[in-house]
Amino acid sequence: MVLSPGMYGDIDDDRAERAINAALDAGAVHVDTSDAYGADGHNERLVGRAVKGRREEVVVATKFGLAVPEGEGARSFPVGYSFGELRVNGEARLVRRYAERSLANLGIDAIDLYYAHYPDPGVPIEETVGAMAALVDDGLVRHLGLSNVTAEQLRRAHAVHPITAVQNEWSMWRPVDAGLLAAARELGVGVVAWSPLGNGFLTGSVRSLGEGDFRHNAPRFSAGNLSANNDRYAPIRDLAVDLGITPAQLALAWLLHQDEHVVAIPGSRTPAHIRENAAAAGFALHGDTLARIDRALTGFEVSGGTLL
Known part of the structure; x- marks a missing residue:
């Protein structure tokens, strides 16, 4: 999402493609996008160009349901953003x-992992997933995913x-x-953690936001x-210094230690930061370190409520 204009400020496509290729070069194998990131499928088209010629290296995941076709109605899904x-x-x-539009944007024959971006409050999840299953039967999609759902919705969908x-x-x-x-x-469902760096906050470097940054909408x-x-996060930043790693690396390594089947999808525009994030997958945290983090997080009461 961060690689499309209007989300985290301006960015050009050349820089965005370099970022994706830096991730692949660093060993990333999972690229996550959506038809709703950027205008008119911009992010999907960007990903499609970046993975062309490297398709066999990449699990391509995308989502549907927010970029509603013109003339179609939609239901409200409440979120914690200011709008x-x-x-x-x-x-x-x-x-x-939706799927055919995404396939055209991406320039690929099949979507590896296809998500319903948010559950539609007016449509039983079984109906949405039933239509998604037909895409698997027809070879347009390889695996199904759900995003931003409850445990009950996951169970009902998985039964379909x-x-x-x-x-x-x-x-x-x-x-x-x-x-959940x-x-x-x-x-036996894998967990993909979006915003594993807290929309960039957990890098420890966000002191203010530039013009056009989507995070202005987040309390x-x-x-x-x-x-x-930032004041309350200081103990975590200090621990990262003690370990000789960055706060972002500590946040990602901690997350990967929480469950055997969790995958993090940090977003970045900078090749150096992308390589830094990728390196976190190789860090093993000692039990004492994890306990120290848990103690610090217990006292880390976040101001501004939820982002979702």
């Missing part, structure tokens, strides 16, 4: 249309067709729902809340 809601349409009759991955926000400052994690473990990043959150 208060997203508009979702997960009707079964539109699922193939096996769900490979569930994607929800999870980081040091946003715990994953315990019931338990359901995923029980069903946790308002001037007063951001200052308070």
Whole structure:
């Protein structure tokens, strides 16, 4: 998402493609996008260009339901951003249309992992997933995923067709729902953690936001809340210094220690930061270090409420 204009400020496509290739060169094998990132499928088209010629190296994941076709209705999904809601349409009759549009944007024959971006409050999850399953039968999609769902929705969906991955926000400052994690473990569903660096906050370097930054919509990043959150995050930053790694690396390594089947999808625009993030996958944290982190997080009360 950070590689499309209008999300975290301006960026050009050449720089964005260099970022994706830097990730692949660093050993990343999972690229996550959505038809709703950027205008008119910009992010999918960007990913398609970047992975062309490297397709066999990459698991390409994308999502649908927010970039509703013109003339179609949508339902409100409440979120914690300042604008208060997203508009979702997960009707079964539109699922193939969404997928075909994404395949054209990406320039690929099949989507490796296809998510419903948010559950449609007006459509039973079984109906959406049933239409997604037909895409698997027809070879347009290889695996199904759900994003931003509850444990109950995951169970109901999995009864219709096996769900490979569930994607929800999870980081040091946003715990994953315990019931959802338990359901995923029980069903053998992988967990993909979006915003594993807390929209960049957990890098320890966010002191203010530039013009056009999407995070202006998130209460946790308002001037007063951001200052308070940075003060409360100091013990984690200090621990990273003690370990000789960056706060971002510590946040990612901690997350990867939380479950055997969790995958993090940090976003970055800078090749150096991308290489730094990738290196975190190789860090083993001692039990004493994990306990120290847990103690620090217990006292880390976030100002600004939830991001979702």
